[in-house]
Amino acid sequence: MGREGARTEVLNEDFAERRARARERLDALDPHKLPGGIEADPRRQEWFEAVYALAKDDPAGVPWADLQPRPLLQEWLAARPIAGLRALDVGCGLGDNAEALARAGARVVGFDLVERAVQWARARFPNSEVDYRVADLFNAPDEWRGGFDFVHELYTLQALPETLLPGAARALASFVAPGGTLLVISRAREDGEDLGGPPWPLARKDIEGLAVDGLRLVALEDIPPSGDLDHAAFGRSRPNADDVIDSSDLERASREKPVSTFSQRALTRHWRAEFRRDEAGA
Ligand SMILES: C[S@@+](CC[C@H](N)C(=O)[O-])C[C@H]1O[C@@H](n2cnc3c(N)ncnc32)[C@H](O)[C@@H]1O
DSSP states (O other): OOHHHHHHHHHSTTHHHHHHHHHHHHHHTOGGGSTTGGGGSTTOHHHHHHHHHHHTTOGGGSTTOOSSOOHHHHHHHHHSOOTTOEEEEESOTTSHHHHHHHHTTOEEEEEESOHHHHHHHHHHOTTOOOEEEEOOGGGOOGGGTTOEEEEEEESSGGGSOGGGHHHHHHHHHHHEEEEEEEEEEEEBOOTTOOOOSSSOOBOHHHHHTTOOTTEEEEEEEEEOOOOOOOGGGGTOSSOOTTOOOSTTTHHHHHHSSOOSOOOTTOOOOEEEEEEEEOOTTO
């Protein structure tokens, strides 16, 4: 499917309803939604596989598939040149963020654990310069070690159980070349606050915990909800405090008056964190 087709799907009135149904189905088979379920699928691999398999070819079935790059990534890219850099997009899903990195001039590898996701991304962007790969963050190809000037991770860490975060931090750090940058964007919570999950919004300590193996945290933005929701789409003049839409929240929209447009600028609280590895010998 080309980009125009993809956007039409987002604007289709039934999209939110289909997503709501998919979310219910997926929650019902997510062991992490049940007490003690963690042992059943500790890395959530079976669940991620199920998401893409059950979606068939409908992106409404993939809860995080917005079919456009995330605004917080786009905003960051607008202010910083990455042209010519070797870039890695972690957990690339259907490819929109990886494509944004490529449009910004980077030479991009995008990878995902789920083969179906990678095939789908390739099919959506048949003329893409992104090298889409099937790979596991926790068992990545050796040649990626120190191989990227810019590593981008958005919403994958928050989809993983907390016990996996230290290993994920080491894996992310391992990809960053001397002088390179890791950019992490995730939903945010207070230290000690329990917002439920999955997904599990990250606490400041989780973000700080990514500064391992020579990576330094050089910028941390705590981004409040923008409140820039398209209220008209919800048939109300004022939003509720939790009227926020991003990839995981479209189902909420469907419980309101059917929506025909979505504002992707309305966000929950987020972190945008930048880590750097110093040049060798610096
Ligand atoms: C919540 S989605 C986010 C997708 C994308 N980054 C976005 O912003 O839309 C997490 C993605 O990470 C992938 N994933 C989960 N565990 C992974 C792992 N161990 N290695 C690589 N990808 C993984 C999932 O298949 C899924 O596509």
